[in-house]
Amino acid sequence: xxxxxxxLCDKLKEVFGAKIGEPVLSLGExxxxxxxxxxxxxxxxxxxxxxxxxxxxxxxxxxxxxxxAGRTPGLHFAAVLQLISVTHNWRxxxxxxxxxxxxxxxxxxxxxxxxxxxxxxxxxxxxxxxFNGHPDLRRILTDYGFVGHPFRxxxxxxxxxxxxxxxxxxxxxxxxxxxEPREVTPRIVRExxxxxxxxxx
Numbered sequence: 001x002x003x004x005x006x007x008l009c010d011k012l013k014e015v016f017g018a019k020i021g022e023p024v025l026s027l028g029e030x031x032x033x034x035x036x037x038x039x040x041x042x043x044x045x046x047x048x049x050x051x052x053x054x055x056x057x058x059x060x061x062x063x064x065x066x067x068x069a070g071r072t073p074g075l076h077f078a079a080v081l082q083l084i085s086v087t088h089n090w091r092x093x094x095x096x097x098x099x100x101x102x103x104x105x106x107x108x109x110x111x112x113x114x115x116x117x118x119x120x121x122x123x124x125x126x127x128x129x130x131f132n133g134h135p136d137l138r139r140i141l142t143d144y145g146f147v148g149h150p151f152r153x154x155x156x157x158x159x160x161x162x163x164x165x166x167x168x169x170x171x172x173x174x175x176x177x178x179x180e181p182r183e184v185t186p187r188i189v190r191e192x193x194x195x196x197x198x199x200x201x
Contacts, residue, residue, distance in 0.1 A: 004089075004090070005025055005028075005030060008023075008030055008088075008090050008092070009023040009025070009030060011051055011052065012030070012032060012052075015045065015049055015051070015052065016042060016045070019034065019038050019041075019042060020032050020033065020034050020038075020042060021033035021034070029091050029092070029093055030090075030091075030092050030093065031092075031093040031094075031095060032092065032093070032094050032095070033095045033096070033097070034094060034095070034096050035096070035097075035099075036096055036097060036098055036099045036105075036106055037099075039079075039096040039106055039107055039109075040107040040108075040109065040112075042094070043081070043094065043109050043112055044112055046083060046092070046094065047112050047113070051088075052085060052088070052090075053085045053086075053087040053088060054083035054084065054085045054090070054092060055084070055085065055086055055087065056083065056084040056085075056086060056113075056115075057081060057082070057083055057109070057112075057113035057115045057116055057119075058082040058083065058084055058115075059081070059082040059119065060079060060080070060081045060082075060109070060115075060116050060119035060120060060123065061079070061080050061119065061122075061123060062077065062078070062079055062080075062122070062123030062124075062126060062127035062129045062151070063077070063078050063079075063080055063127070064076055064077055064127055064151065064152050064153050065077070065078060065097075066101075066152075066153045066154070067153050075097040075098065075099065075101065076097075076101045076104075076153075077097065077098045077101065077104035077127055077128070077129050078095050078096060078097045078098065079095070079096050079098075079106050079120075079123060079129060079131075080093060080094070080095045081093070081094040081095075081109070081116075098129055103130070104127070104128060104129045104130065105129065105130040105131070105132055106129060106130075106131055106132070107131065107132050107133055108120060108131040108132060108133040108134040108135075108137075109131075110131075110133075110134055110135060111133070117134075117135070117136070118140060120134055120137070121134075121136070121137060121138065121139070121140040122140050122141060124137055124138075124139075124140075125139045125140050125141050125142055125149065126141065126142075126149055126150060126151035127149050127151050127152060128148075128149035128152065143163075145161075145174055146161075147159075147160040147161050148160050156177075158177050158179045159177055160176070160177065161174045161175060161176060161177060162174070162175060162176075162177050162178065162179075
């Protein structure tokens with residue numbers, strides 16, 4: 001671990017103590033996990049504390065960890081923030097798990113970083129994570145009539161509904177999926193004489 005990253009880990013432990021999990025160094029970046037209840041407060045301190053100063057939110061994404069290798073079963077949905085401190089030249093990954101798998105919710109950080117606005121909308125649209133206090137939490141990538149959240153591991157490959165144009169109604173309509181599941185068995189085609197050596201085989 002480089003001296004710079006060691007200083008960052010030590011500073012995080014000093015500032016937050018037991019509010020955050022143990023900082024983990026992987027691939028040259030520090031990852032910190034924080035409980036949902038402390039998420040907003042920790043994020044504000046990350047931005048405002050003079051010795052941390054994570055002024056920039058580069059990315060926020062939702063992740064479904066339900067089938068993630070190496071994780072113990074439990075909470076599935078998390079928001080993962082990529083933060084940069086221009087002042088100290090540090091990068092940090094902040095992860096917060098929503099406390100309920102059926103209705104995942106976290107506080108919004110749009111009041112801390114305006115860049116989080118569309119990122120949180122995307123995480124809501126694709127994973128169903130509700131960001132409480134978001135000024136305009138609505139779908140951003142899927143259609144308004146879309147059913148479900150397509151990046152969840154339990155979302156069916158064929159979806160729940162399909163769209164089609166109805167010429168009588170003269171508009172697009174939604175209907176239950178009519179695709180029947182089918183089994184695709186690969187067929188092996190080999191040329192005559194495949195595998196023969198010197199005419200034997």
